[in-house]
Amino acid sequence: MTSSTIDRILDAAEAEFAAHGFVETSLRTITTKAKVNLAAVNYHFGSKKGLIQAVTDRFLGPLTHLLQVQLSAYEKSTNKSDDNEQELRVLLGVLARSCQQVAQQNHHRLAVFARLINTAYSQSQGHLRKHLNHQYGASFLYFMKLLRKHMPVMTNEQFFWRFHYLLGILVFSLSSSEALLAICEREYASNRSLDQIMADILPVMASAAQAPILGDF
């Protein structure tokens, strides 16, 4: 047995979810791609919802754990720069590197994660968002706490909004990465990688974090 049924399902589901979204991909396409019987999903994961949760947990579990470690290491580090924007890039780099390390070559994982965030914030009810917050909120709150230090000249509410604007850059880029990379290759004959995109985004997010707050427009 090269790989277990469970792993083959998770891998196939991850790829399909990343490419077509959660509701758009059926269990039948997943199970045929995984070369597994249809009923296997409900046997091992209970339901489609359980499968989605398992796929995302496989990424978010290690990610939040690694993030916790890396952030506390960053917090204890002494060689902080005086340049606030530089320091923002470093902090955002901790998150980016943690994502990359957990995704480990697998370009689907980040796309699934981005889709998850997207759907979580697109639901008016917000059940998924509450679940994510309850399950993995601690690590991300920690990250936000450190980020907050480098964005001092705003109220908590202003920080809330600004944070989600930054999140938008990341989520949109990752969930659209497949299409964007394809366009980029066709239009500019340039073969980029997800890692390069991540590196590309960091200074953009850092600048966006420091943008002035203007009342009018």
Place this chain on the structure above:
Amino acid sequence: MTSSTIDRILDAAEAEFAAHGFVETSLRTITTKAKVNLAAVNYHFGSKKGLIQAVTDRFLGPLTHLLQVQLSAYEKSTNKSDDNEQELRVLLGVLARSCQQVAQQNHHRLAVFARLINTAYSQSQGHLRKHLNHQYGASFLYFMKLLRKHMPVMTNEQFFWRFHYLLGILVFSLSSSEALLAICEREYASNRSLDQIMADILPVMASAAQAPILGDF
């Protein structure tokens, strides 16, 4: 007859699409909310796909038309600032104001638009993206051309990526606006409007547009 069947369908579809997405909302929920017979959708719009197109056309048609006018007025205007970032805010403000003017109080319209962009870029095939580009690409290319002038220190490819990072801010904020506004009200007892969010985003996008390009991280 207070409002025609077609308009009632469009209004109901717009609200449901904005709240739950295109695939997640059924024709039955739309027609019951519109107090219209189920078959009316297929009679008037041919198919669900036709309905989606009609909903988005109702927004994108006027928007691109208005944008075309406003942008050429902007291009001809003489009181340009020497401050590049300020000028970026003005140009982005043209887009924002056009969106607001066309959306006209209807907070669903912008959310549907954002969802459309999101799904267009989330499809690996990209049929929807090509359709939008073919139908409404001219106005947005015009906008990009003007934007390009204020982001000179990068290659065309770098501009391509940067543009989509900016797009991410807008799309995520708009498609998540309902959830974000709800959280904001609950957490900070602050009643914001979509217009305020738009005004809030402009300087962030302007700063992000001018962020430096760093090779490493």
Place this chain on the structure above:
DNA sequence: GTTAGTTTTAAACGTATGTTTTAAACAGAT
């Protein structure tokens, strides 16, 4: 008032989906 064209209605159709069921195949322990 009749007629021709349009719109609305109720019902049914075909299909795709997630899920369940029941039995068979398998694995490891005794």
Place this chain on the structure above:
DNA sequence: ATCTGTTTAAAACATACGTTTAAAACTAAC
């Protein structure tokens, strides 16, 4: 080798969906 619990397999189930049909209701012109 037998037994026990676990996993796989094929089939069926129930439901929700988009779509189509055919008749009824409506509208406006003659």
